[in-house]
Each structure stands twice: as structure tokens, then as C-alpha cells.
Amino acid sequence: MKQLISLRVNGEPYEVAVEPHKTLLEVLRDELELTGTKEGCGGLGQCGTCTVIMDGKAVNSCLVLAMDARDKEVLTIEGVATAGKLHPIQQAFLDYGAIQCGFCAPGTVLSAKALFDKNPNPTEDEIKIAIAGNLCRCTGYAKRKKALLAVAEQQGKEGGR
């Protein structure tokens, strides 16, 4: 039986009727029509293309029941760029050629953002750990590591915490 839940996605409040067996991923894509978050591995939590930020933490939305997302703050890729301006992570990915087909990009950007929101000047190891759960079959990961190091350096210069 469907239940009405409230949650905030990309800063907007939503009320959705969901059945308990639906995941956050299904609700985002099918009910809220936010298709930037993807499914790549059959919903088993193995690829990271479904990554969103929930209450400040990067999570695989394919393994979160919609019921467990209620009253939470969810950020998807659609909410990363603000006021028509790309986030530094997004700009860096484009500048450094860190995406090719782009399918893994939304999930990876969110994993990276979750890191940078807490730690504006992470080390290379911290960057690698943050995006280790986001598979990419096109790029071989090197350029996104470079892109994120560049963001870290830039934020370090701007005097992060």
C-alpha cells in the first residue's frame, strides 16, 4: 500500500506516494523525473552510478528504501550547479577531460562533492578513497584524480579551513 512521504531534494520539498519496496533511486528517476542519477549494476551497490548525497553523506540510492529517505535532505546531480554556474568539481572535470561517455559522471561528482564539502583540501589518498566506489569504464580514472587534485589545490589557495 502506498504511503505519503516528504523529503527535500536539491533544496525543494517534495511529497510522494511510495510503496515500501521502492528505493530512493526509483523514486528519484520515476516519480520525480530526476534522471541524472543512473542505474548501472542492477541495483546491487556495485557501480556507484546511483550515488546521491543524503544528509551530507554519499550513498548508493539503489540500496536506500524510499521510506528511509523521508524527512532527509537529498542532493542529486541536478542540484550541484547553482544559479546556472557549474560547481568547481564539474568545471574541473570538463577542463581536465575527466569524462568520456559521461554515464558515471553524476555519481562521481557527488562522491567528490561529499568529500569537498567536509574537507576543502583533501590529500590524494582521501580523494581516491572518496571516489573508489564509482566505477568508470572509459577514462581509467587518472584524469579525474588530476582534476580533483587541482580543485583541492585551488581551494587550498583560497584559504579553506
Add this chain to the structure above:
Amino acid sequence: MSDAFSVIGKRVPRIDGVALITGEAKFLDDIVLPKMLYGKILRSSYPHAKILNIDTSKAEKLPGVKAVITAADTPKLRYGIPQIYDEIRDEPVLVDDKARFYGDRVAAVAAVDMDTVEEALDLIEVDYEVLPAVFDPEEAMQPGAPKIHEVERNIAIVKRVYAGDVEKGFKESDLVLEGRYVAHAQEHSHLEPHGAIAATDISGNITLWTTTQTPFTIRRDLVKMLGIPLSKINVIGTQCGGGFGGKNEVTVEPHAILLALKTGRPVKMIYSREEEFIASTIRHPFIFYSKIGVKKDGRLMAKQGRAILNNGAYTGHGIAVAYYVGAVFATLYRIENVKYEGYVVYTNCTYGGAFRGYGNPQMTFAIETEMDRVAEALNMDPLKLRLINAPVAGERSACGIFVGSCGLRECIEKAAEAVGWGNKWKGWEVR
């Protein structure tokens, strides 16, 4: 240089970069059409089995199911992919006689949602007569091996490259070396699965969205597979989430079209990650018997090779891969006397297709390993052996390929300098 040009030598932003990085770009599964149905293929649970009977009645009665199709709903023909003068038409849209690999296409269902589709698949009853199966191509070529198609020894075709006189070449060689090289299968595993959406109008015109590298080839292939005129089908290639050669082929397109024609509604079909592994093409596994003859001074005198490609259940890109493998063999390195035979062998495995390199990686692995072995046998610097035998621009290789430009020599020399090869190479005894 960069000042003279406005594009060459400049960083140019990708035209779809912003759409991709903001999640705005629409991939196949992001497209939704009004009244759209969802579809899936019922796959064989056995690698080799006769289909005695398919009973779809229970599935058809399930509320929410709008159509179920089997081979009876498809044109009575087999199709193939034209490649290098040959074409082997051995593949059906849905199997009518027997399943030839685990995952072969037995039936397809369209229903109002995926839960119903999956329930319907479970309700289709198939009577199989399980047959013995064979997975190794060398076993498949033995007398008495299970026959996958009606061909001798399961050999779909043999591609040959002959030039010069290999017997004379071997006689004139100071050293002859033989070897058996094996390369394994690979799955593209592009992060976006295969998928298609087919929509029809009241006049039977078809619009097909598909995640593909080759929309025009797909269009041509569908015309052949379904017997419909080219003018009736419009193929739109959507934003492709990785291909690497894996999206050079037809997967769910004909089924989506047939289901859309039958129901009068758009039908979306997406591969699961598991279907990617069992029912999409792979890199051909490769067994290669090679014999090479060389003079003491390092000049290659003769090369003889027999490649056995594990084609899988259907031919796909097998013919062209078998040829390219031979072309590489006869071109890298320079050789006058060459005899190559490439056997494209049926087995009950998932079948081979295009995968970045198209046979090159397998053959290059064999050739380069062989060159190292030859160098060691001659006690020669492996770099020197390659420089002696590198192809030269302006020459025609033994199999007729014209080498228009070739930077191999320059590459080797530059790379050797960059790593300090001259200082580091101390001979074969030092490990």
C-alpha cells in the same frame, strides 16, 4: 603552430560536456514516452537445447501483459553481418529450432511495468530437450563433437592469407621456433547497458531510439532482420554511455520493434547487467599456433600461423576478426613468406563481436611474445630484432596491405632513449 590555427592545437570544450556533467544529458533509460510499455527477452537456461514447444498462454493471460512473441511472430529468416566480402546468415531474431548458448533468445514479453514483465517471463513454459554442449573450439572441431550449426566440424569459415613460399623460407632459416598462444574472452562492460525504445504510428512507421555506436548500420541490419523497407524505419542513436565496440550490434532492437508493432504502444527494453555478460558480444577468445623462421642476423624468413577463434553460437563479427588477425600477422613485422589460416569455430559460448582492437590485441600479444622468444633464442637485443624487421612506409605487406605511413621505428627509438634502454639492457642472462 598553435597561433596559426583557431581549432588545431587548441583546447576545445566538448559540445555535450555541460549536459553530461550536470546530468541533463538524456541516456536511453532516461527517455519516457506516453503509454510506454516495458519489455524483456526470455532466455534459454541451457547452452544447447532443442525447443520442442513454447506455451505462452499463461503469460498472455496475466493482467498487464500486452504482448508475447516467439519465433512464429518473426520473419522466417536468418541474418548476418556483411564483412569483408563474406556474410554468414546464421542468426535468428528469436530461436525457432534450438537454443545455441545459455542466454539465447526464446521469447519476448511487453507489459505495463517491469514487475509484471518479470512475472510473465516466469509463466512462459518452454519444453527443452537438452543436448550435449561444447565450449572449447578445439574440442568443437573434433569428429563427434556436438554440432551447433549444420557445418562440418563447427567451422563457420576459414580466412586465409598466403604469400611467398614458407617452406623455402623455413629451409633458409637458421632458427625455427614454434609456440601456442592463448588469449581469453573479455566483456566490454560499458557502464550504460544496452537498450532500445521502439515506437510505431498507425501506418507502421517505426521510430527506434537505441544506445548505439552505429545507428545507420543498425538501421540496415533491422531492415534485413525484419523484412521491412528502409523508408519505414528511423533510427535515433541516443547519448551513448560507453560502447568500446559492444554497441556495434543489435540486441533488443528487433524485439522492441515487433512488440511495438503488435501492441501499438512504445516499448522500452533495457539489458540487465547480467544480460550484458551472457547475451552481449565479447572479445573473441583466441588460440594461435605459430611457427616462425629467422636468420642468425635477425631477419625474419617465414611465418606460419593457425588461429582458432572461439566464435560462440553465432558468427557476429567473427569473419572480419579472423581476417584482421591474419592481416596483422602478415604485416607486423615485415615478412615475405607467410601462411595464415584463421578458423572461425562455433561453440555453445556467448558469441564474439567487435571489441576495440578487433582481433589486434590477441594477435599483437602473440607476435610480441614470439619476437621476445626469438630474440632470446638468438641472444639478440629484443629492440634490435624489432628494428630490423619493422614495416617500412611505402611498402606493400605480404597480404597486400599498403603501408602508407609507419612510425614504428621512430617510436621504438624514441621510447628506448626515454627509458635509457641502452644503459639498462644487459643481455638475456641477466634477469
Add this chain to the structure above:
Amino acid sequence: MGGRLKKFEYFEPGTIEEAVSLLAQYRKEAKLLAGGTDLLVLLKQRLLSARYLVNIKRTSGLDYINSDDGEGLKIGALTTLSTIETSAVVREKFSILAQAASKVASLQIRNIGSIGGNICQDPRCWYYNQSHDWHRAWTPCYKRGGHVCYVDKGDKGCQKRILQSDTAPALIALGARVKVIGEGRERVIPVKDFFKKVGNVLKADEILTEIQIPNQPPHASGAYLRFSPRKAIDYPVVGIAVVMRMDPEYSLCRDIKIVFGAVTPVPFEIDEAEDLLRGKKIDSDIIDGVVQTVRDKVALQAISFGDHSADFKTDMTGVLVKRAMEECLKSAKSH
């Protein structure tokens, strides 16, 4: 073919008592949902089914880390793995648990996966943890109601599924215990006794609610290492937890615990290797002796999993025990 869950009746008990009561009522038809990173995958693969889903994420009193000078550390079973890996007190005083937690899967999984779930996860087997469709082509094994085991054809019954938990061996090496609450009863069990031949001792109505770790003696150092094909996402193929207590001059080994995970159905401690070290000054000869003893003991029981044969796993235990001891020695010296 995966991706979607089947319908279930859904409960969100507010208290542990309510949760236990639901499990007691519905027994095998009910499944407990904690983080979901194990259960939801198994449900999607149709390896398990749940007519009733009892979600304890909103049950109060299960998410905490409390440190007490006298009683040691108490961790609520719902505490996420990422909370544990970043907790200052865990990193400082029970570091191998933080190390083990930090190696699980990926950050996304650790942000929702619970430590209780990591300990109670379903044991795994290469021939079992495959999809619904894969299983259609195979005669059912014992676990699936049939009469064959594909890992060991001689086995009667399912005996070879492996607990691929990273935290379990670390907790055993730390001497941890778990609190288990059932209907009208409560028990505290050492983690090493929490496991049976395959699986754990939880009854249908029981919930693991708390992990209790005694304060570690001074001058203890530890290491948790694991081998897996990739550095993230994969389950461990071999995991090892070593805790070593050196005497104040750091030349003698007072006590040592060597516990392996993912090699056999349940984590196991190698007493014979520990005996070689206790009371001895550690040098390279002793370490070589330990490596050989470990390999000999593991070789008798290691179970292959997918691409990784029993022989390969045995080799890896030798490599990892040496590295783990060296790491312990290094961190002991730096105290």
C-alpha cells in the same frame, strides 16, 4: 534480472522490544533491515525472500559509541561503518576495528552499512551468490533445497559458505562480545562463539544490539589487512587481524592474537602460531616459523571462492601474517 525488490509488508518498530516481538511473530517470513547493504542485495537476487520487512533504522537505542574507562567500548549495532572508521576513540584505542571498518566495500556502502549487519551478514559462496537467472541453469545445491554441493562434492549439507566480514576477525582479536536480545531474554556472547559451523547462532526472534569491546592492555598494537582483487567494492578474499602486546622494553611478545577471516566458513584463530610467539623475542626466524605454521594450518581448511583457489588463499595468509606482524612491530616501536 535484478534491480527491483518484491513487495513486502513493512514495519518500523520504535523500540527493540517491538522489533523482537515482530520477529517472534513472523519468524522465518520476516527479515530484519538494518543498513540494507547485505539484505537488499540478497532480496534483489531472489536468494532470500521477505514477506515482512522489519526496518530497525528508526528503532531507538541502537546507534552510539560509548567509551568507559572501566567497562571498555560499547557500540550500538546500527552504528555505521563510516562512523566507526572515523571515531576518534576507536582509532586511538581499538585501531584494528577502525582499519577493518575502513576497508569494507566503498564509502557509499560504509555510510549506510551497519557494524551489526557486517557481523551478521549472510555467509557467501561462489555457487550461491549468483542471480535468480543463473540458478535456473543449475541443479539446486543443498542451500537451495537440493542434494549437491558444488564446492565440495563430498559434502553432505551446506558446509562451505564463507563469512566475508572484515569486522568479525578484528572483533575476535580484540576479545569483543555481542549482546543479543530475544523475546524475554538477553544474552552476551563472545564474538568467537557467535558463529556456528556456517552462519551465526541468532534465533529467529533475536537481534544483535550491541558490541562490547574490553579496554585493551597497554603496549598493544594491531593491524587489520586484507586481500581482495580490487581495493574497493570487493569482499575480502583473505582478511587477517593481529593484536600484539609487547613488554615495556618492546623486545618480548607478551601476548598475541592472530585471527583470519574469509578463508574458512567462520573466522578462526591460529593458536599454534600464537604459541610460537608468546613470551618470545620476535626476530625474523620466529616470523618465518609463524608463516609456515599459519600456512600449514590454513592449508587444511581453506575454501576456494571463485577465481581464488584454496591454495592461493593459503599463500595469501602467509604473506599477510608476515606483513601484519611487521606492521605491529613498527607501531609498537613508535610508542
